[in-house]
Amino acid sequence: MRKIKFQILIPLLLISLVGCAEQKLLERVGLAILLGYDLGNEGDLSTTAVIRQVNPDFESNIEIISAENQTSKGTRTKINRKSSKKIVAGQLRVALYGNELAKKKGISTSMQALSRDSNISGSVYMAVVEGEAKTLLNYKFENISDIGQHIFKLLQQNIEDEQIVSSTLHEVSHDYYSIGEDIAMPIISREEELIIISGVALFKKGRMVGELPAEDSFYIKLSRDRYDSGTFEVLIKYEDLEEGFMENPPEEISLVLDTIKSKSDLKLINQSTPEFDLNITMEARLLELDEEIDLGEPKNVAILDKAISKSLSREISRVITYCQEVNSDVFGLGSQYRSSVRNSDLTEGKWHEMYQKAKVNVKVDLQITRSGTAD
Missing domain, CATH: 3.30.300.210 (Nutrient germinant receptor protein C, domain 3)
Incomplete structure (x- = not known):
């Protein structure tokens, strides 16, 4: 009987210790759920991070921090300096690109930085924002409490239901590096108190060169998939x-x-x-x-x-x-x-x-x- 109790007690202690370790870890870090990139001042890169922070009671709150620098890594370092917790990107779900950045400077530098980061999954969704990503992310929506999760779910369900072209980091990187293939990704925009998929961005390598209505995504997908x-x-x-x-x-x-x-x-x-x-x-x-x-x-x-x-x-x-x-x-x-x-x-x-x-x-x-x- 003692032996049985001992065998039950050990796994329970291990689960408890793991739970404590996870809780302490979450208390010390901020989880970057979404990164938005825009064209900053004097050609710099402006990055806006949507960060989920978890308190000791496992209640989460959303913080939005922006910074500018010449590189995406540099902006993420500056964002870290503005936060009371270390920002980690292992839970990144979405990368957004402002319309002006996508057209003038292109997405290749920040995209390559994301793809080289071993902590970031290739399943991260990528999209272009009509206007600035920073403006969209800082807008106070009446019915959206977690904008990072909301945009992720918006893209996920429309891609899985085959309503829009799929544009994960893995797929975008593949098209970027392949000779004879170019990138297509969704365009999202704000429509009063809603965030909608409004179009399809067309790229020539890393630079956006055109766009189509969202409905035309059907014809692109029908032709190539x-x-x-x-x-x-x-x-x-x-x-x-x-x-x-x-x-x-x-x-x-x-x-x-x-x-x-x-x-x-x-x-x-x-x-x-x-x-x-x-x-x-x-x-x-x-x-x-x-x-x-x-x-x-x-x-x-x-x-x-x-x-x-x-x-x-x-x-x-x-x-x-x-x-x-x-x-x-x-x-x-x-x-x-x-x-x-x-x-x-x-x-x-x-x-x-x-x-x-x-x-x-x-x-x-x-x-x-x-x-x-x-x-």
Whole structure:
């Protein structure tokens, strides 16, 4: 009996000691949950840290501290001097970049500093802020008590639900260092008392060169990744439908697709132009339709399949054309070119010259698998 009691007591003591050690550690440090980077005075870097501090009763409070220096490490050192607790970055969840910094100076220096820090996870989300990150983080939102956690959850759920392009530190670093691939990341902004995802930032290497509406993230993801779920609204133009399909048809028909499954296939068919074929196959459920159409008739579903395919092909081509205009290869055409052409000796500069003249033939083949839960 004594032996049994002893065996139970030892683990309990160990748990208690570990708990005490963890509590004392949390009392001594501040956890940087989010870092925001902006263009400071005279070209310096301004860093704003959202810090969670835990008191002896395990109650946490949020502190926001800013500092300027020439480097991100230098700003973090200055931030540490302004805090009563040592700031650690092991719990970092989000890195934000002010719009002006992303466009004028770029994100490469601070991004590389984050990726080289062994204490920082590659799963940190990265995004651009419309305006200054510092201004957004210091705004007193009525219903947001922990802005760092709020922005993390905002990005996490939209990325996991496939509503926006994924832009973790690992993914951004991969695209930055790969010849023939450029970075795309979400843009967030303040809309009165809300923080919203308002667009997609397009980069040429480390510098932001353009932006698209948030809805166009669907076309980027559809072209370069697989879809495994997701929901999206599509507009079909009257001209995409077969003549006589509807009496008094409207100029546009709005419909919602969900449970999207897709696969994209990108092939180089002419290396001198260069010219690519981008073929996308999709299966999706038609969740909602704003017009009275008999979906129990297979012929009507087949007509909708073709019309949606035309609409998606046109929209993807539009997004590719804009990306070429701003010279941001977020589709990875250059990577496909380099892997297809032996001894291409492709450099970043050479590819961006070729990229703007490239031709991409987009073909979407959509099949509606179900037209609502009633089918």
